[in-house]
Amino acid sequence: MDLKLDSSEKKFRDDVRSWLHDNVPREPRPADSAEMAAFDRAWQKKQREGGWAGINWPTEYGGRGLTLVQQLIWYEEYARAQAPHVGTSFIGLSQAGPTLILAGSEAQKAKHLPAILRGEEVWCQGFSEPGAGSDLAALQTRATISGDELIVSGQKIWTSYAHIADYQELLVRTDPASRRHRGLSWVICDMKTPGISVRPILTMSGRLHFCEVFFDEVRVPLSNVVGGLNNGWKVAMSTLAWERGTAFIAEQVDLSRVVDRLIEEARHALGPDGRRAAIAHEDLAENLAAARAEVRTLRAMTIASVSRIARTGIPGPEASIIRLYFSELYQRVRKLALRIAGPNAMDAGGGSAGEGWGWSYIDSFRYTIAAGTSEIQRNIIGEQILGLPRARRSPN
């Protein structure tokens, strides 16, 4: 067990730090617009050209072929440099990429992986449906085989950046007679294919990034199936394992900076009595201390998880533990920030948090819903880690 970096890791960290220092965009990331997507693509392209994209991806597809530990170091330095949120590059880098590396064909990998790293392909996720959220296996979007094509009809929802994305990781029912998780396929879908229409949905935090996606007899080449026809559940579970296990490392690292900032603010901001600093109020101080202990712990859990994945190759059900801890801690911190901000919390645009503590509290609700609700994570932990019985479900 060790927390010290060895000499090559240290050199890597120093190189990352100096590159980020010189190259992180100074201008703020635009919100919800064509400029935002262009900004994300350009920043991703710059990282690729600097040799910093796909740290732990194979070299033959444009990655660096380094370890997950080095990927973690990258994220820590990334947060330290206050580099822009990964934004629209998220699904490609954190889900579609790792899934293709694991289950994709040679042609699929060669086509998409380098393009994702260059910022030329933005991806979105097509898993949830109006009738299939937590109960993902209830999904109904159909894909019937016609020659060497699939014809897709149905509807996906809560798809972030569908209005911007070039490709979608699409989970569809390819065996019409199948039930539940059997007979599904994980398919690469070009978002420019005729028959796809997208309707953005306004979120409670005022953003327009998640969407409904409608499929009306959309033709997708059969060769776009990843990991075998009717084997989509298994492939999707590996996608979700990456989402729960490593996709949020950057945000986990960033959360500790948020807590640092909150504690510093609490030293100056007036507390609830309107006279003393917030931190002079014992219950606020106690909650801030707890938050500091917890973000410290989150980092320890991240290191433990990275060491475990380095051994096993893919995140296991333990990923749900860290996901649950992170997402609930994230919300507690945002709620605590509201109390520190006091009446200023009403100003959603103000404060040193950029968007403001009020806004980030409102936006924090998504954390215990996306990537599997907290309830689903607890089911996974209970059943797959502790060995508790699965709930009996009515057959359908």
Place this chain on the structure above:
Amino acid sequence: MLSLSPTPEQQQITDAVRDVLTSEWPIDRFRQAGGAGDAGRWQTLPDLGVLGMGLETSYGGLGLSAIEEALAFREFGRFLVPPRILATVLGARVAAAAGCAQLCASMLAGQVVVGILNAVSEPSLGVHVSGRFLVVDGAECDVLLAWSPSGAALVSRSTAQPTASRKSMDETITVESCELKEAEALAWVDAADEPVYLRADTLLAAMLVGIAEATRDMAAHYATLREAFGQQIGEFQAIKHRCADTAVQAEAAWCQTLVAAIGLRDAANHARDDVTLDVAAARWIATRAAQANAESNIQVHGGIGFSAEADPHRYVKRAVVLGQLGVLGRMLSADLLAPASAN
């Protein structure tokens, strides 16, 4: 390389300690003897070599680090080994640091057992010791250990002369009152030379993790045995999700405890502030994890959980006792609220 996975050697230590505790310190020992009899088992620990695990070999120790100690203390917590294990391991370290080689050797050999002097008002520790204390798990001990962020002192029990025996919440250990006025210490070590309080917090965190894990496993096991409404109760989300939370708590507490132990081992190479912060975080998280999991375990057990005949009550009592050790004057929240380091 950055890693929190145990090395094969570390795994062997865990297994060896667990094997001895499983055969010599089984939890059902309390039911057989009503809690008495642990004194008769003490010698198994010095025989295993665990008392001097983290001490340099020149003092008769094994020369291992705080990490291996933490691995062993996690097992001590799991098997409800009495808190004197902590006082004796730390006591040997204090004796060694103060140059009392003979005293150190008799502790490592099992001849001298150390109880805990736990302050109830801010103590004055040094070559002379003053203050009001509770003597915890100090019955039949020859020597008592007090520690605080200023340092650590060993005092002979005959000097301390506990005045009143208190009714102990944890029936398996004793609690007595005592007041010391300028009592002469057998040995004293300044925290600047040897931060005993940081090691105490780390090893207590590890013991608390043991409790958090034991109660996690006990609750999950019971949830698969017990049936109600025609199904195993673990099938109900109300139970399943409570159990899932115990797994999260235990994992969190263990990861942070390891980070604290690694920091302690590498203290010479770390900014001291970082070690203090990590130790404080570990103690904070583990204290809450142990108590929360022990409480959940009782709730999952239902009626039998409230009975003295089943074991769950023992863990919640021990979690409370360990949670209180060495806390007074240890401003964990101040450590945690210190400005963030530049890194």
